[in-house]
Amino acid sequence: MFISTYRVTKFAFQNFWRNFWLSVITITMLVMTLLTVNILIILNFVTNQAIQTIEDRVEISVYFHGSAPQTTIDNAVDYLRSLSQVKDVQTVSAQESLDRFILIHKQDEAIVASLEEIGGNPFGPSLIVKAQNVSDFDFILKALENPKFSDSIRQKDFSNYSDVVTRIKNTTDRVRTFGVALSVIFLLIAILIVFNTVRMSIFIHREEIGIMKLVGASDRFVRAPFFLEMILLSLISIFVILLIVYPLIAIFEPKFGFFIGGESIGLVNYFEQNGLMIFGLEFVGLVLLTLFSTGLAMRKYLKV
Amino acid sequence: MILFKNVSKIYPPNIVGIESVSLNIKPGEFVSIVGQSGTGKSTLAKLLFAEERPTRGKIEIGGWDITNIKNHEVPMLRRQIGVVFQDYKLLQRKTVYENVAFALQVAGAPPHRIREVVPLVLNIVNLHDKHGRYPNQLSGGEQQRVAIARSLVHQPKVLVADEPTGNLDTLNAREIMDLLAKINEFGTTVVLVTHDRDMVNRLRRRVITLEDGKISSDVEEGRYKL
Numbered sequence: 001m002f003i004s005t006y007r008v009t010k011f012a013f014q015n016f017w018r019n020f021w022l023s024v025i026t027i028t029m030l031v032m033t034l035l036t037v038n039i040l041i042i043l044n045f046v047t048n049q050a051i052q053t054i055e056d057r058v059e060i061s062v063y064f065h066g067s068a069p070q071t072t073i074d075n076a077v078d079y080l081r082s083l084s085q086v087k088d089v090q091t092v093s094a095q096e097s098l099d100r101f102i103l104i105h106k107q108d109e110a111i112v113a114s115l116e117e118i119g120g121n122p123f124g125p126s127l128i129v130k131a132q133n134v135s136d137f138d139f140i141l142k143a144l145e146n147p148k149f150s151d152s153i154r155q156k157d158f159s160n161y162s163d164v165v166t167r168i169k170n171t172t173d174r175v176r177t178f179g180v181a182l183s184v185i186f187l188l189i190a191i192l193i194v195f196n197t198v199r200m201s202i203f204i205h206r207e208e209i210g211i212m213k214l215v216g217a218s219d220r221f222v223r224a225p226f227f228l229e230m231i232l233l234s235l236i237s238i239f240v241i242l243l244i245v246y247p248l249i250a251i252f253e254p255k256f257g258f259f260i261g262g263e264s265i266g267l268v269n270y271f272e273q274n275g276l277m278i279f280g281l282e283f284v285g286l287v288l289l290t291l292f293s294t295g296l297a298m299r300k301y302l303k304v
Numbered sequence: 305m306i307l308f309k310n311v312s313k314i315y316p317p318n319i320v321g322i323e324s325v326s327l328n329i330k331p332g333e334f335v336s337i338v339g340q341s342g343t344g345k346s347t348l349a350k351l352l353f354a355e356e357r358p359t360r361g362k363i364e365i366g367g368w369d370i371t372n373i374k375n376h377e378v379p380m381l382r383r384q385i386g387v388v389f390q391d392y393k394l395l396q397r398k399t400v401y402e403n404v405a406f407a408l409q410v411a412g413a414p415p416h417r418i419r420e421v422v423p424l425v426l427n428i429v430n431l432h433d434k435h436g437r438y439p440n441q442l443s444g445g446e447q448q449r450v451a452i453a454r455s456l457v458h459q460p461k462v463l464v465a466d467e468p469t470g471n472l473d474t475l476n477a478r479e480i481m482d483l484l485a486k487i488n489e490f491g492t493t494v495v496l497v498t499h500d501r502d503m504v505n506r507l508r509r510r511v512i513t514l515e516d517g518k519i520s521s522d523v524e525e526g527r528y529k530l
């Protein structure tokens with residue numbers, strides 16, 4: 001058993017070297033396929049991260065009248081916290097509310113002027129409500145119209161990011177569709193190329209295969225080197241893709257960060273943590289793909 | 305040793321290879337199959353090592369019914385039958401030694417057995433001093449002797465030779481025939497397909513003549529009639 005494995009491995013390596021350029025072409029195609037898949041993974045991660053960052057900033061400020069009773073405010077907080085669309089409710093004191101309001105509206109001279117005119121603090125305490133999703137925004141605004149406390153509310157402030165998020169989602173959906181289409185095309189080409197590589201390999205070795213069979217080589221002994229050769233090519237392709245992907249994300253990570261406000265989005269970190277799983281799965285997928293097309297080619301061209 | 309019962313081989317669409325051939329070859333026999341071109345000699349040989357399956361009839365080798373032998377059983381059969389061809393079928397990129405060893409390797413033989421058997425069979429064919437050469441550095445006769453050495457590594461009960469001297473001059477052909485006779489003396493049943501009238505006459509062994517896929521004569525100590 002061991003000795004056969006050794007011999008089969010030896011034959012597989014010989015196939016690889018003797019058809020060097022064929023091997024190179026096959027690896028190139030496998031790498032292209034893997035590259036599109038990895039770009040899709042990166043795209044997915046980056047857009048999710050971007051949307052996440054934006055959604056984190058989506059909040060509604062609810063200012064109460066100075067005269068609003070504490071129980072009403074407490075009711076409002078309890079009610080909002082009970083909603084599944086609400087991620088977080090923060091309470092802010094009257095003074096903090098004023099500061100906050102001034103900060104948000106400091107560009108608007110009319111509002112600043114009218115505040116000065118009033119003098120003192122017209123605000124009661126306020127709430128900062130964070131939504132679970134951008135799309136929950138409208139729901140929460142509606143919820144705030146609840147008669148139990150709506151009369152005590154002086155003003156609601158929010159910056160609506162939903163347009164931005166929709167734009168990101170639309171763009172990435174388009175890019176993703178394109179990416180998936182590209183991967184499928186590359187996948188099909190890869191299957192064809194592997195198929196052809198095996199076919200050529202069988203053709204090149206037909207004399208040897210004939211003699212092997214004549215002197216009593218078993219099916220498995222004849223077939224195994226072809227399968228092994230393809231597993232070898234898959235392994236090399238995975239290494240090549242590792243050498244491409246890691247530098248690529250290291251270079252591009254800061255650029256992505258720029259789009260979403262300068263913080264690191266943790267792409268390198270993500271690949272470091274999940275790299276084994278990502279590339280492990282890709283390797284398994286690749287091996288299944290190559291074995292499938294190798295089997296197909298052998299069924300057609302290798303009558304054992 | 306070898307039993308054919310009403311064996312026919314019809315190639316698609318409707319080409320007769322052999323038709324209703326019955327024969328019984330006993331262990332240790334040396335049988336020559338002769339006949340004109342296209343009369344089914346190679347077909348008969350191919351049926352023996354299961355390169356082809358019979359369309360009708362029954363074939364037994366050493367008590368093993370190989371009529372409908374399964375694909376995965378063929379290697380086992382091939383390791384018990386030696387085969388030799390007109391075109392030697394040697395691997396050009398392997399040396400004499402490696403070509404012979406190859407037949408043991410594909411059967412999963414351990415290295416120590418290979419080191420033991422290969423020199424032995426190369427000795428039988430008298431090529432031990434040329435074991436490092438490549439096939440293209442050998443004469444036709446020497447190449448055929450390598451092929452014969454290779455066919456002997458599994459100590460086959462049956463040796464099938466399809467025109468082994470077809471590409472050789474008289475002298476080389478004689479050497480090969482002497483070698484086959486020697487192997488036969490060791491107890492191996494030899495089935496020889498040939499065109500060579502002189503060889504058959506010299507042998508004075510059983511001769512089966514095929515004509516249009518049928519046996520037209522089968523005589524002990526025969527002569528090539530044509």
Ligand SMILES: Nc1ncnc2c1ncn2[C@@H]1O[C@H](COP(=O)(O)OP(=O)(O)OP(=O)(O)O)[C@@H](O)[C@H]1O
Pocket residue numbers: 315316319320321322339340341342343344345346347348
């Ligand atoms: N694979 C095949 N497919 C179709 N017909 C075949 C095949 N092999 C052989 N034949 C036909 O079967 C018949 C017998 O062929 P075979 O090769 O057995 O003859 P042979 O006696 O060995 O001839 P030769 O002396 O020329 O080698 C011929 O008519 C041949 O054309």
Ligand SMILES: [Mg+2]
Pocket residue numbers: 345346347466
């Ligand atoms: Mg023939």
